[in-house]
Amino acid sequence: MAGVEANTGGTASGAGGARAPASEIRRITVDDITMALREGADDFRAMPAFGMTIGAFFALGGMAMLWLALRADMVVLIFPMLAGFALIGPFAAMGLYEGSRRRDAGRSVGVSDLFSIQRATTNVNIFFLGFILLFALFVWLRMALMIYALFYGLSPLPINALLADLFTTTRGFSFLLVGNAVGAAFAFVVFSITVVSFPYMLEKNVDPVTAVALSVSAVAKNLVPLAGWGLFVAVALAVSWAPFFLGLIVVMPVLGHATWRLYKRMIVHP
Numbered sequence: 001m002a003g004v005e006a007n008t009g010g011t012a013s014g015a016g017g018a019r020a021p022a023s024e025i026r027r028i029t030v031d032d033i034t035m036a037l038r039e040g041a042d043d044f045r046a047m048p049a050f051g052m053t054i055g056a057f058f059a060l061g062g063m064a065m066l067w068l069a070l071r072a073d074m075v076v077l078i079f080p081m082l083a084g085f086a087l088i089g090p091f092a093a094m095g096l097y098e099g100s101r102r103r104d105a106g107r108s109v110g111v112s113d114l115f116s117i118q119r120a121t122t123n124v125n126i127f128f129l130g131f132i133l134l135f136a137l138f139v140w141l142r143m144a145l146m147i148y149a150l151f152y153g154l155s156p157l158p159i160n161a162l163l164a165d166l167f168t169t170t171r172g173f174s175f176l177l178v179g180n181a182v183g184a185a186f187a188f189v190v191f192s193i194t195v196v197s198f199p200y201m202l203e204k205n206v207d208p209v210t211a212v213a214l215s216v217s218a219v220a221k222n223l224v225p226l227a228g229w230g231l232f233v234a235v236a237l238a239v240s241w242a243p244f245f246l247g248l249i250v251v252m253p254v255l256g257h258a259t260w261r262l263y264k265r266m267i268v269h270p
Contacts, residue, residue, distance in 0.1 A: 040258025
């Protein structure tokens with residue numbers, strides 16, 4: 001596969017100011033994505049209890065977000081909250097990346113390793129980028145409320161009335177079109193800065209700026225296949241929400257492991 005060297009030399013955390021070597025960004029194809037999914041599924045089958053435990057936390061988080069929206073009588077925020085929940089997925093999946101990395105090193109991974117993996121995947125650089133994602137989630141929710149207010153005003157409609165309006169009126173169709181277009185653009189920006197950055201920081205312990213630069217460069221070089229990967233992830237997550245988020249128990253760990261595998265296929269370090 002052809003590749004170019006990304007100018008990602010940056011200061012590595014805890015490395016005494018040493019510069020991280022440039023990394024090669026390889027062009028990927030649909031075959032690479034397919035193989036990454038297969039390898040991610042293999043990782044899940046090799047350590048199912050570990051993956052399902054992490055997936056269960058995601059499922060509980062989705063249930064909690066739905067409950068909060070209903071409790072606060074903010075039905076309009078249910079979809080934006082669920083969509084925003086996916087924005088922080090790359091940060092929350094750090095344990096899955098580490099699980100795949102340990103498996104590559106020939107180490108067994110189980111539920112008992114959750115604590116040691118949590119310590120291995122948390123440092124100031126990772127936390128900083130994770131905080132950026134949380135801020136992005138807050139911005140997205142504010143944007144969603146603003147779009148809703150532009151079409152429906154400040155008073156939330158009852159869910160039955162809202163659903164009827166969404167699919168039977170011009171105002172509803174316009175709201176769906178604008179909301180989904182803005183949400184897709186926002187999600188793509190977040191995807192571009194995170195698809196490679198978190199695995200890269202885990203493997204090389206570089207600073208967030210260096211990691212984000214590599215991630216954006218990787219997306220620019222592999223725009224079509226990575227856009228397809230992002231769409232696939234979004235659809236898979238949406239489908240997994242249907243049975244009360246229980247699908248996340250399996251879907252989330254497979255996607256997390258597959259993300260690490262795709263990163264390893266796309267980024268090569270000297």
